Amino acid sequence: xxxxxxxxxxxxxxxxxxxxxxxxxxxxxxxxxxxxxxxxxxxxxxxxxxxxxxxxxxxxxxxxxxxxxxxxxxxxxxxxxxxxxxxxxxxxxxxxxxxxxxxxxxxxxxxxxxxxxxxxxxxxxxxxxxxxxxxxxxxxxxxxxxxxxxxxxxxxxxxxxxxxxxxxxxxxxxxxxxxxxxxxxxxxxxxxxxxxxxxxxxxxxxxxxxxxxxxxxxxxxxxxxxxxxxxxxxxxxxxxxxxxxxxxxxxxxxxxxxxxxxxxxxxxxxxxxxxxxxxxxxxxxxxx
Amino acid sequence: xxxxxxxxxxxxxxxxxxxxxxxxxxxxxxxxxxxxxxxxxxxxxxxxxxxxxxxxxxxxxxxxxxxxxxxxxxxxxxxxxxxxxxxxxxxxxxxxxxxxxxxxxxxxxxxxxxxxxxxxxxxxxxxxxxxxxxxxxxxxxxxxxxxxxxxxxxxxxxxxxxxxxxxxxxxxxxxxxxxxxxxxxxxxxxxxxxxxxxxxxxxxxxxxxxxxxxxxxxxxxxxxxxxxxxxxxxxxxxxxxxxxxxxxxxxxxxxxxxxxxxxxxxxxxxxxxxxxxxxxxxxxxxxxxxxxxxxxxxxxxxxxxxxxxxxxxxxxxxxxxxxxxxxxxxxxxxxxxxxxxxxxxxx
Numbered sequence: 001x002x003x004x005x006x007x008x009x010x011x012x013x014x015x016x017x018x019x020x021x022x023x024x025x026x027x028x029x030x031x032x033x034x035x036x037x038x039x040x041x042x043x044x045x046x047x048x049x050x051x052x053x054x055x056x057x058x059x060x061x062x063x064x065x066x067x068x069x070x071x072x073x074x075x076x077x078x079x080x081x082x083x084x085x086x087x088x089x090x091x092x093x094x095x096x097x098x099x100x101x102x103x104x105x106x107x108x109x110x111x112x113x114x115x116x117x118x119x120x121x122x123x124x125x126x127x128x129x130x131x132x133x134x135x136x137x138x139x140x141x142x143x144x145x146x147x148x149x150x151x152x153x154x155x156x157x158x159x160x161x162x163x164x165x166x167x168x169x170x171x172x173x174x175x176x177x178x179x180x181x182x183x184x185x186x187x188x189x190x191x192x193x194x195x196x197x198x199x200x201x202x203x204x205x206x207x208x209x210x211x212x213x214x215x216x217x218x219x220x221x222x223x224x225x226x227x228x229x230x231x232x233x234x235x236x237x238x239x240x241x242x243x244x245x246x247x248x249x250x251x252x253x254x255x256x257x258x259x260x261x262x263x264x265x266x267x268x269x270x271x272x273x274x275x276x277x278x279x280x281x282x283x284x285x286x287x288x
Numbered sequence: 289x290x291x292x293x294x295x296x297x298x299x300x301x302x303x304x305x306x307x308x309x310x311x312x313x314x315x316x317x318x319x320x321x322x323x324x325x326x327x328x329x330x331x332x333x334x335x336x337x338x339x340x341x342x343x344x345x346x347x348x349x350x351x352x353x354x355x356x357x358x359x360x361x362x363x364x365x366x367x368x369x370x371x372x373x374x375x376x377x378x379x380x381x382x383x384x385x386x387x388x389x390x391x392x393x394x395x396x397x398x399x400x401x402x403x404x405x406x407x408x409x410x411x412x413x414x415x416x417x418x419x420x421x422x423x424x425x426x427x428x429x430x431x432x433x434x435x436x437x438x439x440x441x442x443x444x445x446x447x448x449x450x451x452x453x454x455x456x457x458x459x460x461x462x463x464x465x466x467x468x469x470x471x472x473x474x475x476x477x478x479x480x481x482x483x484x485x486x487x488x489x490x491x492x493x494x495x496x497x498x499x500x501x502x503x504x505x506x507x508x509x510x511x512x513x514x515x516x517x518x519x520x521x522x523x524x525x526x527x528x529x530x531x532x533x534x535x536x537x538x539x540x541x542x543x544x545x546x547x548x549x550x551x552x553x554x555x556x557x558x559x560x561x562x563x564x565x566x567x568x569x570x571x572x573x574x575x576x577x578x579x580x581x582x583x584x585x586x587x588x589x590x591x592x593x594x595x596x597x598x599x600x601x602x603x604x605x606x607x608x609x610x611x612x613x614x615x616x617x618x619x620x621x622x623x624x625x626x627x628x629x630x631x632x633x634x635x
Binding site for chain 1: 364370372418421422423424425426428429430432433434436437440441444556557560563564567571598599600601603604605606607608610611612615
């Protein structure tokens with residue numbers, strides 16, 4: 001009984017952390033720029049592919065591949081933001097949704113052409129491929145690493161957003177963009193930086209989470225609902241909201257699939273619908 | 289002098305101008321595009337019917353996609369409600385006639401259509417009340433969540449829906465007891481075409497009615513519409529339900545003409561595709577949705593036969609170009625073309 005509960009909790013936590021790492025950037029960019037980016041998952045997939053290529057083809061260590069995924073995807077995000085996303089700020093929701101779907105589709109085609117339709121698995125360092133024993137229960141140590149990484153990223157973001165000048169500007173612009181601009185915040189640069197940061201973290205999440213959300217060309221489409229759910233439930237522009245939302249959804253989903261497999265993903269959607277109806281702006285939303 | 293007065297005074301100063309102004313109005317601008325597309329589609333349907341025996345099946349697919357696109361355009365383009373889960377109504381309609389036929393022996397097609405429309409409308413009413421309580425991202429999420437939920441139900445309820453294998457064993461009786469569905473698809477083509485014509489007629493009447501105008505008003509300025517006494521929530525819910533019913537009818541047509549229902553009728557990608565079709569044609573324009581459905585279905589038929597991955601690339605590229613450079617869609621381009629032609633003519 002306790003073993004089952006621990007197992008559910010552990011795997012639920014690991015799943016939740018992947019959801020969090022991938023989705024948190026989406027929430028920040030949506031909260032800041034009001035840009036509904038459905039292609040966010042494609043950036044996460046790109047990060048996954050960077051880690052795959054770095055560890056498999058280039059023979060780089062995993063610990064080098066992860067930062068590389070962040071940097072490469074953040075740069076790609078910055079380029080996309082500068083070239084096109086920028087022109088759609090303030091455009092109606094439909095155009096933003098459609099444009100990001102277009103981006104998503106092209107990414108799917110590109111990934112398929114470059115890496116084939118099959119799942120790709122990055123090479124995991126030997127130190128993380130064993131098991132950790134906790135009492136008489138054993139857990140894969142890689143998943144423990146995933147949980148630690150999720151918490152570390154939450155802490156890093158909390159420091160960045162809550163304690164630095166950049167973070168202060170981001171918070172100011174999320175709260176009231178016009179006022180922030182009026183007192184001299186350069187929102188153009190801020191938007192590019194935030195978009196790059198958000199996509200970069202997603203890329204990191206794609207790489208770290210490849211074990212749980214497998215890297216395939218359609219990654220960005222398959223898991224899109226999950227990412228959007230985390231953001232919508234957690235609330236836009238918040239870093240703690242998505243964390244709690246991811247915890248809630250990750251544990252509920254794993255518990256549901258473990259205890260009542262015949263109901264599959266019902267639990268997630270049920271919980272989401274209930275939360276959104278009770279609090280349309282999400283649990284910690286600055287605005288809906 | 290207001291714009292209307294100026295136009296009146298100008299047309300009064302030209303003898304015969306008043307008589308020809310209707311024709312001019314039709315030959316240029318918004319109405320011009322609509323008329324051109326209507327004529328084009330009518331001729332295309334006629335030509336397919338007479339000479340395009342090999343395209344009858346594809347033609348019925350186009351007609352079904354057009355009905356589905358109309359339902360989404362009414363919601364997204366006119367009322368301004370963005371949905372990423374409209375396939376739920378299309379799929380529900382398809383499964384309704386499928387299950388009614390395979391399990392209950394309800395094989396009569398026309399009453400099947402009606403049943404599918406009613407069932408989809410009921411789900412639309414229930415989810416609409418909830419979906420319309422939220423706005424923006426929350427609304428998108430709720431439509432997606434409901435669609436995902438129903439997809440899961442259909443996937444799990446294997447004894448009823450056939451799950452991932454699809455629903456087999458559907459039989460559809462001849463239409464009106466006279467016209468049997470044939471392997472060439474002639475009956476299917478004429479049947480879907482007839483339903484399409486009826487739906488387009490209704491949609492045109494509705495969008496020109498004060499009710500249709502009020503939807504556009506809500507899309508443009510919800511607060512103002514509320515201030516002048518429109519019951520905004522009521523209007524939005526009613527269009528949501530109607531749109532759901534139309535989507536259900538489109539899904540039912542697909543199930544009846546193919547005598548099979550697969551799980552893909554409920555999938556997220558269908559919800560995305562239909563939104564793309566509406567944007568491709570030009571959101572907020574009925575004839576745009578029809579044109580978009582035609583172009584999309586033909587392209588998909590050609591390109592996805594080559595390679596599904598390439599199809600995704602071209603679809604994405606096309607969509608990006610439309611969003612960035614032609615936000616009014618194909619019908620906007622037709623309008624522009626017509627007005628250029630008209631200007632040349634009058635020089």
